[in-house]
Amino acid sequence: MTNRRTAVYISTLVYMNEPQLLLLRAGKTNVVALAIPSPPQSAMFVATTVTQKKRQDYLDEQVDLRFLFEYASKRTGYGFNLLKMKNKKIVMEPWDGPFSEDVLPGPRFFASNHTEEDENETENAEDKEKILVDGEWDMPDFGTFYSRYADVYYFASSVSEYEDDETPKDLKVSIESAYREKAFRGGFSYVHFYNSLAANRGRRQRLGIDEMQYASPGFINISGERDAFVEVRKLITDFLKNRKSAKEKYDGLYKFLSDADLLMLSGDDYKRPKSVSDIILRSTSSLSEEIGIMNTEAILKLVNDNPLVFAKVILSFYRRLEEAAKYVAQGRVNFS
Incomplete structure (x- = not known):
């Protein structure tokens, strides 16, 4: 009762x-x-x-x-x-x-x-990103693109905010929790991870669709944080430039984890010799550099220096970045 x-x-x-x-x-x-x-x-x-x-x-x-x-x-x-x-x-x-x-x-x-200003609320995001769209789209296509774009955005901004000395401590703790409280065993572990990155962000950092025009050509106006928008553009651009070599590094790392029976192993259960960890760390860092992620030290810190979780996070990010970049490669998305 x-x-x-x-x-x-x-x-x-x-x-x-x-x-x-x-x-x-x-x-x-x-x-x-x-x-x-x-x-x-x-x-x-x-x-x-x-x-x-x-x-x-x-x-x-x-x-x-x-x-x-x-x-x-x-x-x-x-x-x-x-x-x-x-x-x-x-x-x-x-x-x-x-x-x-x-x-x-x-x-x-x-x-x-509301008729009154709420002083307890942070302000809405003020920065805008205009994404140009062309060609034929249906709702599943749009949903997939926006979802993958958001994953790339929140991943990039989470690492940047974690490195920023001015980021409030409670936000840093929530970012740490997203990276450290998932099993990363596969499947929905990754969905929950990216959802967690988005869930606890301040209103200034949260993505929002302000306006859409479906006509071909059309556009999507998104509100969010300027630095993160710039980072997403760079990541997608770098990926398209290096997609062949990035794919080779992705496949190599994925195969190594698969052959070692590590793909379905929970991050908390990872116990392998230093020689295996060194290969994972070296291969993951190389893949990260190829797709434009330069702040790998911060990501390693976020995952408590766990080589397997580090690899799985970067592999999952690669897949989302590849899917978002696909729409640019197809000519259906461009940045104004």
Whole structure:
């Protein structure tokens, strides 16, 4: 059974004659609270807990306010009278059952409809990248290209941010976690790895599609971080220049790991003689240089100097870079 819970007032998101939408925090949990019709001498609100991921989705306008109250998973409902708040603290009472239609927010209310600035939020990404598209496209093609482009972007930016002395410690820890908490045994280990690189980024670093035009020729306007955009361009350009020699180095490293029965071995279980580790490190560094990754020391540090994880990460990055570069080679993608 859900118990009463104390929350702390953080900010007002919508103010119209009086507060209408609030951001609270109960411990480390985000709480969004909405004003509802109230009897005299009261100011009643309904509230729902919101995971950090869903809050980020809301701020990025991938979901509306109603979604947070009605459909989001891992949420708990509460109610409270704002007039009982003391020292910015309010005791929330458990809400019995789902929210009824008469208290739910209307559909299509997004974060851009907020009337107040939230000083607790970092600013959105301001840099833009215009990608030119031509030829024939269908939705699976576009989805694949954007997904691989995003993988390359987040990998490149994660390493750069990890090396930057000005990067906040909590962001560095989240980047380390992405590299160190995966088995890298194959299959979905890599999907989870790249998802983790994207999940905990600041809003300035997160990719977003601002505008698309499907006509041939058309374009995609993407928001993100300028340095990462430049790095992605360079990686794709270098890959296309060196694709033949890079493929040979990729195949050689892959075959070595396969012959040594290491492809399906978890990184945590890697125990091989120094001679084997030296071959893996040398081959992986050579492949990295061929595809334009120069900061291999930072990547090695991120993987706790584990030769097998280092190799698997670079092999997985090669595959994603190759797939993103394919669209440029086909003439269907170009950079403005």
